[in-house]
Amino acid sequence: MADLVLVLNGPNLNLLGTREPEVYGKTTLDDIANMLVTQGDNLGIEVDLRQSNHEGHLIDWLHEAAGRRALAVILNAGAYTHTSIALRDAIKSIPVPVIEVHLSNPAARESFRHVSHVSPVAAGVIQGFGAAGYALALDAAARMRQERG
Numbered sequence: 001m002a003d004l005v006l007v008l009n010g011p012n013l014n015l016l017g018t019r020e021p022e023v024y025g026k027t028t029l030d031d032i033a034n035m036l037v038t039q040g041d042n043l044g045i046e047v048d049l050r051q052s053n054h055e056g057h058l059i060d061w062l063h064e065a066a067g068r069r070a071l072a073v074i075l076n077a078g079a080y081t082h083t084s085i086a087l088r089d090a091i092k093s094i095p096v097p098v099i100e101v102h103l104s105n106p107a108a109r110e111s112f113r114h115v116s117h118v119s120p121v122a123a124g125v126i127q128g129f130g131a132a133g134y135a136l137a138l139d140a141a142a143r144m145r146q147e148r149g
Contacts, residue, residue, distance in 0.1 A: 101137050
């Protein structure tokens with residue numbers, strides 16, 4: 001049985017490819033899902049990609065990741081990164097490592113994007129590499145699997 005990695009995407013990420021392509025690129029969330037499923041197959045990892053514009057869904061899915069003993073969660077919380085203490089608390093409450101991903105580099109953008117409530121409780125952060133950041137995060141999850149044996 002393959003290890004499971006949940007890939008959770010927050011608000012407005014359903015609009016990837018059309019929303020501010022100069023910031024987020026032209027790759028759609030479906031493109032990212034297809035890329036990750038192929039990569040996961042090669043790594044022996046089952047990828048379950050989800051998106052919601054609702055904070056509670058993301059929290060429920062984080063709890064589910066723990067219940068399903070996921071290898072890792074890749075989380076692009078979108079704007080909730082900068083506002084949600086509830087997401088931070090959910091991440092801190094589960095034993096599953098969470099890898100924070102951002103398509104853009106928040107530190108190079110508006111000042112309100114400079115603070116992440118996710119980063120202090122994440123296993124790691126990948127930002128600024130566009131859609132490739134998700135692939136880097138899945139590789140990191142696979143490396144964590146190797147390290148823990």
